[in-house]
Amino acid sequence: MDSLLAVDLGLKTGLALYGKDGRLGWYRSKNYGSEARLKRDVHNMLGSIPSLTYIVVEGDRGLAAIWEREALRHNIPARQIQAEQWRQKLLYAREQKSGLKAKRNADYLARKIIRWSGMAGPTSLRHDAAEAIMIGLWGVLELGWLKTVPDELRC
Numbered sequence: 001m002d003s004l005l006a007v008d009l010g011l012k013t014g015l016a017l018y019g020k021d022g023r024l025g026w027y028r029s030k031n032y033g034s035e036a037r038l039k040r041d042v043h044n045m046l047g048s049i050p051s052l053t054y055i056v057v058e059g060d061r062g063l064a065a066i067w068e069r070e071a072l073r074h075n076i077p078a079r080q081i082q083a084e085q086w087r088q089k090l091l092y093a094r095e096q097k098s099g100l101k102a103k104r105n106a107d108y109l110a111r112k113i114i115r116w117s118g119m120a121g122p123t124s125l126r127h128d129a130a131e132a133i134m135i136g137l138w139g140v141l142e143l144g145w146l147k148t149v150p151d152e153l154r155c
Contacts, residue, residue, distance in 0.1 A: 001019055001020050001051050002019070002020040002051055002053040002054075002145075003017055003018060003019055003020070003025065003049060003051045003052050003053060003054075004017070004018045004052075004053070004054045004055070004056065004136060004139045004140055004143065004145070005017050005046075005049065005052055005054070005055045005056075005136075006018065006055075006056050006057075006058075006132045006133070006134075006135035006136030006138075006139055007055065007056070007057040007058070007059075007067060007132060007135070008058055008059055008128045008129075008131040008132040008135060009057055009058060009059030009060045009063040009064055009067070010059055010060060010063065010128060011031065011032045011033060011034070011035070011038065011063075012029065012030070012031045012032075012126075012128055013029070013030050013031075013032060013038070013128060013132075014027070014028075014029050014126065014127075014128030014129040014130070014131050014132030014133075015027065015028050015029070015030065015045075015129070015132050016129065016132040016133045016135070016136040017049065017136070018136045018137075018139065018140050018145070020145055021145070022140045022141075022145045022146035022150075023116070023117040023118070024113055024114060024117035024119065024133060024136065025117075027110075027114070027129050027132060027133050028129060029126040029128050029129040035063070035066070038063065038066060039066055039070075042066055042067055042070045043070055043073075046070055046071065046073075046074045046076065047074065052074070052076055053076065053077075054076065054077050054078075054079075054139065054143060055067060055071050055076055055077070055078040055079070056078070056079050056080075056081060056135055056136065056138070056139040056142075057078065057079070057080050057081070057135075058080070058081050058082065058083055058085075058086070058131070058135050059083075061080070064080045068080070079139075081135070081138070083102070083131075085138065086134050086135050086137075086138035087102055087106075087134075089138055089141065090109065090134055090137060090138060090149065091105050091106070091109070103127050103130075103131070106127070106130050106131055106133075106134045107125060107127065107130040109134065109137075109153065110125060110129070110130035110131075110133040110134060111125065111130075112152070112153050113133050113134075113137060113153060114133070116150060116152050116153055137149070137153075
């Protein structure tokens, strides 16, 4: 089954994997601590997801280059976006008036996505993982895996 990996870039990285059905398969947050550790893990991670067909990254351009190079080696299309792109598609204007407000609303919607995907709700959710979940939802909408945001996810 095809899957999409969404990445909120940073040495503290958020990751979310979506299936072709548009639902979240897993999510996590990882603190790499150094660019060297990030490079090693990106190679291993992309090799460990056999169904991976697309990658969407958001954030630091320097770190994006690491993911894009490794995606190219694995023959996986990768796209870098900016936060404004997924925010405009998934949040109302009033929900993104400030970065803090946008992060809070991304956390709220990410928790709804987790439940909608049939997963147990998290006790805690780091903002990087929440944003990766949002980036992934944007990605599955862009790819047409979901035609619209499901009604259950609307505020």
